[in-house]
Amino acid sequence: MSKRTEERRARRVEDGLTELDQWLRDQVAHGLAQADKAPYRVWDDAARRLVDAQAGALAGQVRGLAALPRRPGWPDRLLEEYALLRLLVRAHRRRDELPEGLRDTVRARIGFTVPQEEVLAGGERVRDLWWVIGSRDTAQDLLTTRRVWLRGRRTGRPGLVLSFAAPGTSLDASLVAGTRVDAELAFYPGSQPLRALVAERYGPAEPGTPDGTSVQGFLDEHAAALANDPWLDRWPATLRNVRPARAEGGGLYAADEAGDALPLRTGDPWRLLALSGGGPVTLAGEWSPRGLRPLAAWHRDEGAAVL
Structure with missing residues (x-):
């Protein structure tokens, strides 16, 4: 330009x-x-x-x-x-x-964009064993967007990989929820770097259960992210040892061992309820002001389930 x-x-x-x-x-x-x-x-x-x-x-x-x-x-x-x-x-x-x-x-x-070439050439590079904790597709104005959420095993850092598809084209399916991949990400610039590109991969994806945090730990992390970027509208959550629980008003929550809970935003809770069976799971989802949208869960015996 x-x-x-x-x-x-x-x-x-x-x-x-x-x-x-x-x-x-x-x-x-x-x-x-x-x-x-x-x-x-x-x-x-x-x-x-x-x-x-x-x-x-x-x-x-x-x-x-x-x-x-x-x-x-x-x-x-x-x-x-x-x-x-x-x-x-x-x-x-x-x-x-x-x-x-x-x-x-x-x-x-x-709306000012940074070309991918600039991100790959000069963006912050972080290599880690990245858990693919979930993905979600949304459509607007004939364009479908796929958000894939990652979390680093060593760094604990979140990452967001976006792909886009016009009608008649396909979305990137190389990152599969419920797996982990040894990769180097290149992050876009910002006060709270989150969006990234996969710059290098060092082997095939493997199954694995991500580390999670308590509800309070997640809220502390989200608060710190908002302090850096007050316009954040979504943030990934990975919660350990949580159970689905009903509130008195009928709403569904993810409650941890300390009794803290986050409201769940889902139109079909049955897959999560069946996987949990009343027991603890590791639950990953996309947090927004309207609640936590479950994306994937891991059960100690049953393994991973995409929600």
């Missing part, structure tokens, strides 16, 4: 963020009490304008607001998301004052 093209895009992004900032102010000024009755186009129109401004990642965040569950307390949750978006706008305006890692994170959250 030429310098002139970069400057032109930077101006378009800046104009788009200025318009988004005013839109956010208007949403709050008009009040959120009736926002749950607002049509989808309220957010879709704002997202389309950001696409035109070449701020694609930010457009996806705005469009995703329409999918927030409209439950009691929904306006509070929406206000939190608006606040995070405005924080991102302000961070971009003051990007020259930010530490390099945080500046990279802000750029990525807006």
